[in-house]
Amino acid sequence: xxxxxxxxxxxxxxxxxxxxxxxxxxxxxxxxxxxxxxxxxxxxxxxxxxxxxxxxxxxxxxxxxxxxxxxxxxxxxxxxxxxxxxxxxxxxxxxxxxxxxxxxxxxxxxxxxxxxxxxxxxxxxxxxxxxxxxxxxxxxxxxxxxxxxxxxxxxxxxxxxxxxxxxxxxxxxxxxxxxxxxxxxxxxxxxxxxxxxxxxxxxxxxxxxxxxxxxxxxxxxxxxxxxxxxxxxxxxxxxxxxxxxxxxxxxxxxxxxxxxxxxxxxxxxxxxxxxxxxxxxxxxxxxxxxxxxxxxxxxxxxxxxxxxxxxxxxxxxxxxxxxxxxxxxxxxxxxxxxxxxxxxxx
Numbered sequence: 036x037x038x039x040x041x042x043x044x045x046x047x048x049x050x051x052x053x054x055x056x057x058x059x060x061x062x063x064x065x066x067x068x069x070x071x072x073x074x075x076x077x078x079x080x081x082x083x084x085x086x087x088x089x090x091x092x093x094x095x096x097x098x099x100x101x102x103x104x105x106x107x108x109x110x111x112x113x114x115x116x117x118x119x120x121x122x123x124x125x126x127x128x129x130x131x132x133x134x135x136x137x138x139x140x141x142x143x144x145x146x147x148x149x150x151x152x153x154x155x156x157x158x159x160x161x162x163x164x165x166x167x168x169x170x171x172x173x174x175x176x177x178x179x180x181x182x183x184x185x186x187x188x189x190x191x192x193x194x195x196x197x198x199x200x201x202x203x204x205x206x207x208x209x210x211x212x213x214x215x216x217x218x219x220x221x222x223x224x225x226x227x228x229x230x231x232x233x234x235x236x237x238x239x240x241x242x243x244x245x246x247x248x249x250x251x252x253x254x255x256x257x258x259x260x261x262x263x264x265x266x267x268x269x270x271x272x273x274x275x276x277x278x279x280x281x282x283x284x285x286x287x288x289x290x291x292x293x294x295x296x297x298x299x300x301x302x303x304x305x306x307x308x309x310x311x312x313x314x315x316x317x318x319x320x321x322x323x324x325x326x327x328x329x330x331x332x333x334x335x336x337x338x339x340x341x342x343x344x345x346x347x348x349x350x351x352x353x354x355x356x357x358x359x360x361x362x363x364x365x366x367x368x369x370x371x372x373x374x375x376x377x378x379x380x381x
Contacts, residue, residue: 037169040064047075052167053137056160057146058118059172063211068170069115069146076113076142083112090119095129102133102141111140118147127159134162143167175211176252176315180204187215191222194229202232202239209244217242245269247282254286254362255319257326262362266355276354280343283361287336293320294329326366335365 038046046052055072059065073084085101087093101114122130133143145163149172154160163169175183181200188195195203207214217239221230224238245265253262269279293306301309303321312320338361346354 036164036167037171040068040170040172043068043071043170046168047071051076051079051081051142053139053142054163054167055142055144055146056163056167056169057144057172058148058150058170060149061172061174061211063215064175065146065172066212068172069144072142072144073113073115079111081111081113081142085112085114087114087116088119089116089122089126093120093126095122095126099129099133099136102143103136111142113142113144115144115146118145121154122157122159127157130159131162134159134166137166174209174246174249177204177208180208180211183211184214184218187218191218192226193218193222194225194227196229196231198232199230199235202235205243206235206239206241207243209246209249210242213242213244243268247274247278250279251282251286252316252319254283254365255323257322257366259363259366263359266358266362270355276346276358277343279355279358280339280346283358284336284339284343287332287339290320290323290327291329291332291336293324294327294332297324298329331365335361338364 057065057068057072087098087101089095098114098116137143143163150160155164155169181204184195184200184203188200203214203217207217220238221235225234243264245268247269250262250265250269253265266279289310293310296306296309297303303317303324306312306324307317307320342354342357342361345352345357
């Protein structure tokens with residue numbers, strides 16, 4: 036059964052599942068989930084914990100051997116396996132064999148980085164999912180991050196007015212672990228007091244961390260300032276310009292297809308179904324379709340092709356500066372349509 040991080044507390048009030056699959060790249064939520072699962076299991080008598088790490092040389096039979104072994108110290112145990120690599124065919128067979136041996140005295144936890152669709156469709160993954168809980172960990176978007184921030188502020192007895200919350204999100208978006216550490220620091224200094232934005236700006240360091248997916252979300256929302264902020268940080272981190280071109284081109288092609296279908300009379304619900312838009316992303320595409328015309332998107336695709344060519348054939352231009360031009364021009368179409376990219380320095 037699949038649940039999400041905000042459903043974990045309720046799930047843990049029920050009898051402890053014997054299988055947990057916890058996968059994702061957002062460290063705070065992942066660590067928090069594992070900690071709560073382990074703590075709840077301990078409280079229910081699972082006091083012995085065995086930790087294994089599955090790397091390239093890992094023998095999956097070790098998991099089966101540990102699972103079937105009799106413990107000298109406790110009748111109930113936790114076996115935790117961190118996956119540093121994908122489960123190969125041999126490992127999948129062992130896990131399917133282990134499923135037949137499942138019992139209530141052992142809690143099996145498999146965790147690691149985000150898994151792709153191919154992995155979730157593997158027989159071993161589906162079988163373990165059917166027998167227990169799959170908890171995918173996703174990055175928090177701005178709305179979810181604000182909800183999280185409110186919960187954590189209450190937990191740390193902090194009074195954060197709206198402007199303070201806005202500043203913290205701007206400084207730490209995409210880096211929830213660092214934001215939680217900052218809240219702990221603020222709680223030592225301002226417990227049960229109001230913390231102003233001025234006080235935060237004097238104490239906090241900008242530790243926001245972004246990825247190309249967040250750039251696309253900001254673009255779809257038409258948030259030009261945030262898009263440029265994310266693009267600038269990705270540039271500073273050394274993200275390949277070719278990767279940025281690929282991500283942006285992929286979304287512009289999708290928007291072009293959706294706008295064309297919309298002109299042909301497709302409803303928004305039909306567009307989302309046809310183009311496989313996730314439920315939690317629908318509001319982003321609804322925003323983009325309301326702000327962009329087919330002409331703007333076509334011009335963006337053409338301009339992006341020019342950026343790709345320029346970045347591969349000359350070093351006279353900063354490709355990230357050209358991408359910034361693309362982002363600004365996408366939502367200020369008339370002001371940029373006649374301006375060439377391959378200008379000459381005077």
